[in-house]
Amino acid sequence: MKNTELPVSNNIRFLSGDEALAQGAYEAGLVFAAAYPGTPSTEILEYLSRFPEIDSQWSVNEKVAYEVAYGAAIAGNRSLYASKHVGINVAMDPLMTSAYIGVNAGFIFISADDPGLHSSQNEQDNRLVARFAKVPLLEPASPAEAKMYIPYAFNLSEKFDTPVMIRLTTRIAHTKENVQIGERVNVLPRGFKPDFTKYVMVPKNAYGRHIELEKRLLRLKEEVEITPLNRIEMNDPSLGIITSSVSYLYAREIFSNASFLKLGFSYPFPENLIKKFSSQVKEVLVIEELEPMLEEEVARLGIAHRAKHPSFRVGELRPEDMLAVKEGTERVMEASTTRKPVMCPGCPHRGVYSVLKKLKLTVTGDIGCYTLGALPPLSAIQTCLCMGTGVTMFEGFKKTLGKDVVGVIGDSTFVHSGITGLVNAVYNHTKGLIIILDNSTTAMTGTQPHPATGVTIKGVPTKQLVIEDICRACGADHVDIVSAYDAKKLEDIIKERVNSESLSVLIVRTPCKLIDRSKQSKVQFEPGHCKKCGACLNAGCPALSKSDDGLIKIDPGLCVGCYVCVPYCKFDALKKP
Numbered sequence: 189m190k191n192t193e194l195p196v197s198n199n200i201r202f203l204s205g206d207e208a209l210a211q212g213a214y215e216a217g218l219v220f221a222a223a224y225p226g227t228p229s230t231e232i233l234e235y236l237s238r239f240p241e242i243d244s245q246w247s248v249n250e251k252v253a254y255e256v257a258y259g260a261a262i263a264g265n266r267s268l269y270a271s272k273h274v275g276i277n278v279a280m281d282p283l284m285t286s287a288y289i290g291v292n293a294g295f296i297f298i299s300a301d302d303p304g305l306h307s308s309q310n311e312q313d314n315r316l317v318a319r320f321a322k323v324p325l326l327e328p329a330s331p332a333e334a335k336m337y338i339p340y341a342f343n344l345s346e347k348f349d350t351p352v353m354i355r356l357t358t359r360i361a362h363t364k365e366n367v368q369i370g371e372r373v374n375v376l377p378r379g380f381k382p383d384f385t386k387y388v389m390v391p392k393n394a395y396g397r398h399i400e401l402e403k404r405l406l407r408l409k410e411e412v413e414i415t416p417l418n419r420i421e422m423n424d425p426s427l428g429i430i431t432s433s434v435s436y437l438y439a440r441e442i443f444s445n446a447s448f449l450k451l452g453f454s455y456p457f458p459e460n461l462i463k464k465f466s467s468q469v470k471e472v473l474v475i476e477e478l479e480p481m482l483e484e485e486v487a488r489l490g491i492a493h494r495a496k497h498p499s500f501r502v503g504e505l506r507p508e509d510m511l512a513v514k515e516g517t518e519r520v521m522e523a524s525t526t527r528k529p530v531m532c533p534g535c536p537h538r539g540v541y542s543v544l545k546k547l548k549l550t551v552t553g554d555i556g557c558y559t560l561g562a563l564p565p566l567s568a569i570q571t572c573l574c575m576g577t578g579v580t581m582f583e584g585f586k587k588t589l590g591k592d593v594v595g596v597i598g599d600s601t602f603v604h605s606g607i608t609g610l611v612n613a614v615y616n617h618t619k620g621l622i623i624i625l626d627n628s629t630t631a632m633t634g635t636q637p638h639p640a641t642g643v644t645i646k647g648v649p650t651k652q653l654v655i656e657d658i659c660r661a662c663g664a665d666h667v668d669i670v671s672a673y674d675a676k677k678l679e680d681i682i683k684e685r686v687n688s689e690s691l692s693v694l695i696v697r698t699p700c701k702l703i704d705r706s707k708q709s710k711v712q713f714e715p716g717h718c719k720k721c722g723a724c725l726n727a728g729c730p731a732l733s734k735s736d737d738g739l740i741k742i743d744p745g746l747c748v749g750c751y752v753c754v755p756y757c758k759f760d761a762l763k764k765p
């Protein structure tokens with residue numbers, strides 16, 4: 189199959205990998221797109237949402253996004269799902285069986301992986317998902333390739349009746365380059381024809397579809413041998429490098445004279461191409477990030493090659509790593525010099541953590557900006573696993589430790605995967621206190637709306653999910669709503685509820701400072717009262733620092749007047765004006 193569909197024009201745009209991929213999807217006649225935000229995938233849906241021709245949505249979580257988008261494909265329109273790598277875990281249930289069913293109109297799912305954990309809870313290599321689900325895997329190495337692969341992927345999906353996986357990594361998703369813009373092709377809806385054996389996965393039908401899946405895989409094995417996405421670049425035959433994704437660019441930069449087998453369509457493996465290439469070069473080297481997936485394949489084919497050191501299974505690959513990979517030596521990492529993450533000045537989460545810390549409670553955390561409460565000086569959260577666990581791990585902790593435990597979860601995360609945990613807690617007689625940190629946005633990934641904000645991805649008002657009503661409907665005995673800046677009330681309610689014989693939810697509702705830019709008069713500083721003890725710095729606010737003379741300094745450009753720092757000073761040096 190040749191990738192000849194892209195119309196040529198002189199229209200050039202400077203786009204990130206996410207944006208280029210989205211532009212490619214628009215041009216390829218995409219009609220439906222669904223996602224839940226997550227770095228580094230978020231910009232795909234944000235870009236797609238600008239096109240009136242595309243029905244795009246933030247779904248409540250990745251499982252829902254996958255199913256809604258897949259439903260649209262089965263019903264006859266080209267559709268796309270996008271998430272970060274861990275989002276694929278949430279979507280895994282529909283994903284695995286969708287590989288059995290196949291598609292009707294083309295369906296692509298995008299996994300934006302995060303080698304090096306720039307913004308994630310793990311760095312799993314989702315190329316293995318393609319192998320596990322037995323679906324074709326495309327790995328663009330640049331934004332331009334990301335765009336170019338999309339029409340190919342839709343054609344592949346429709347020709348082979350399969351979901352197609354496209355894997356980006358942070359470097360590709362967030363790197364920008366000039367990309368050629370083309371016209372949108374009009375793809376007619378296919379309509380839906382019921383087919384019991386194909387679309388209804390009762391065991392007997394699923395058995396039949398599994399057989400079909402294995403046959404499809406054999407046909408795809410032929411396709412990977414001839415696809416233009418895989419290419420041999422013969423240069424000096426003394427070193428032949430088998431590689432894919434961004435590793436290809438790094439390897440090209442460092443070993444500029446070497447020969448390359450560059451894989452853009454990397455699963456199923458092009459066995460014959462690998463054998464052919466290996467027979468043409470003296471030494472074979474596999475360069476890939478994280479798991480030795482290509483390397484294992486090369487080994488399985490009995491091809492002598494230099495294996496990378498196991499230490500390279502961890503972390504992002506960098507151009508400066510190339511020589512160590514070639515020599516098979518251990519990875520050398522310098523100590524990180526990156527800026528420490530910190531909550532913004534006026535962040536409503538700071539107020540709650542100040543109280544939780546003061547009360548010396550054990551706090552099961554979750555994922556969002558509020559995870560930063562785990563870091564010094566607040567150090568107020570003791571666990572963070574994955575989305576939803578602020579509620580579910582709280583239940584396990586409470587039932588094990590008995591008292592002084594609180595669970596925290598953000599509003600977007602509560603809608604994503606906290607509601608089921610709350611139902612479970614009520615159902616299983618859990619007592620105690622769950623705190624929903626409701627800053628009225630998905631702050632961590634760039635302030636995307638969610639059902640409880642009452643606005644869609646296109647900025648259109650919609651029915652607003654009322655979190656307090658949900659909590660009551662789930663069976664919470666008490667639901668309180670308090671401002672994050674009302675330290676006294678927060679403390680009173682937390683003390684009253686934490687060890688009580690009922691299950692309570694405390695909703696701490698104050699908008700994120702990134703969406704509510706309002707400022708109050710800044711905190712007043714009385715130098716005469718300051719004992720230079722630095723206790724106020726324990727609030728962890730970037731607006732506060734120490735001057736050379738030891739006195740506290742307030743940055744007037746940063747202070748927004750939340751006054752969370754005021755109670756930290758026992759000498760009244762900080763005051764509300």
Ligand SMILES: Cc1ncc(C[n+]2csc(CCOP(=O)(O)OP(=O)(O)O)c2C)c(N)n1
Binds near residue numbers: 274309556627630
């Ligand atoms: C399964 C999964 N999907 C997406 C993400 C990316 N992500 C991390 S936290 C978060 C939501 C944060 O919003 P919220 O719970 O409202 O907390 P806030 O950041 O606003 O404090 C998202 C989308 C993730 N880490 N894991």
